[in-house]
Structure formats: C-alpha cells, structure tokens
Amino acid sequence: MAMTTPRPAVEAPAAKCTPACEMDHMLDPADAAFARLAVEHPECCSTAADYPGWTCGGAS
Template sequence: MTALQPEITALVARQQRLVEGIAAEARHQVDETDDAFARLACDHPEKCSCPEDYPGWTPGGTR
C-alpha cells in the first residue's frame, strides 16, 4: 500500500482538477454577462482588429 500512495495521491489531485474544471465550465454556461461579452465585437467593430494588424496570418489556417 505504501508503494501505491504517490500514485493514489496523484490520482486524487487529478480528479480534483477535473471536478474544478467541470464546475468552472458549468458556471460559464450560466454566466449572464457572457452574451454581452460575445456581442462586443459586433457592437464595436471599430475596436476589432483587421487583417492589416496580423500580416501573414490566416484565421483558421494551418501552421
């Protein structure tokens, strides 16, 4: 059992990180300000970047 203790500790820590990640995603899904944040680019196009800001980069392109 003593030999397995480090592995058990690592698994418990990993499980805790997964639980925290799932909880964070759940909070994000019900965040009332998320829609407002998503609309910022549409509501304020003058604040958005344009292709000239990133020469040589194609959105969605390959590396």
Template sequence: MTTIQGWLAALSGGDLPEDAVVGSRCLLPPIGCGRRLAEGALTEVEAREWRISGLCPACFDHAAPDDEDGDEGRLAEQQHLLDSADAAFALLAVQHPDRCHTAADYPTWTAGGAA
C-alpha cells in the first residue's frame, strides 16, 4: 500500500512538503516552482497552506484553479484554517473517549440496516 507521503515523494523526486518548509521554499519541480519563500511575506492563510502542502501561493493557485463552484469551498477552508478553536475541537474525541459512541451504545443496530 502506498502512503500519501510515498506518492508525493515518487511524484516529486523525493521532495516532500516538510522538506520545502524546512528549506523555506516551494516544492521542487515538477510539482512546485522551488522558489525561496519568506514566511513573513505570506498572509496567515497562505502560510498555513504552505506549511501543509509545501506549495507557494502561485503554485497552490495553479494546482487548485479558481472556478465558480470552488470559491465557496476555498472560503470555508480558509475560515477553517483560521479558526482558533479547530485544534481544540479535533482533540475532544481523544481527550474524552468516554463521550465517543461505540457499538455497545446501539446493541440492536446493524450496519446497513440488516437485522
């Protein structure tokens, strides 16, 4: 089974997003442009996306071109990236496993509705 990181490494000749971030640059060609980046010159959303994808804003825009249907999704993702409560929300299931539902909570329910 190939992982996403393995797939990215194969496509990029071994360059990964974390390599680009450590090197203060965009991913190397053929995925990115390889140019140097100053994180302080990026907006907060651009910097967060770069730390995730390894792509500079221009390469990210090229990889995810604008279209009428995608604008709403991109705006929602930007709001998600800027949400200060998001990290805390993601930890809730880990910090409170007693509040997660298990099969024992639904003894008469069967997946797919079959009894």
C-alpha cells in the first residue's frame, strides 16, 4: 500500500473574507444577467428623486 502525505487544506481565494450571501451571488447563474440590467436599462433604476426625504438608517 502506497503512503501519501496529506496536503494542507487551502481555502479558495474568494472565500477567505467573502460572506456566504456574496458567495451565493457569485455562484448564481442569473446573477450576471441581473447585474447587466442597470447598464442595459438605466431608465428602470431608482434615483434619489424617487425617494424624497429618505435618509440612510431612517434618521431625519
């Protein structure tokens, strides 16, 4: 029986600091098409004018 030396576990570079939810996006085959949507159809994107008075976190 041949003996082999086990290799150390190596993480994928993208997985080192990438949250699981972002990994899901990276693996989703429809994600690229969704990402192109804003580029191909900017008229469908929201702007600040669509939400007057809105502030991040709900602060006034």
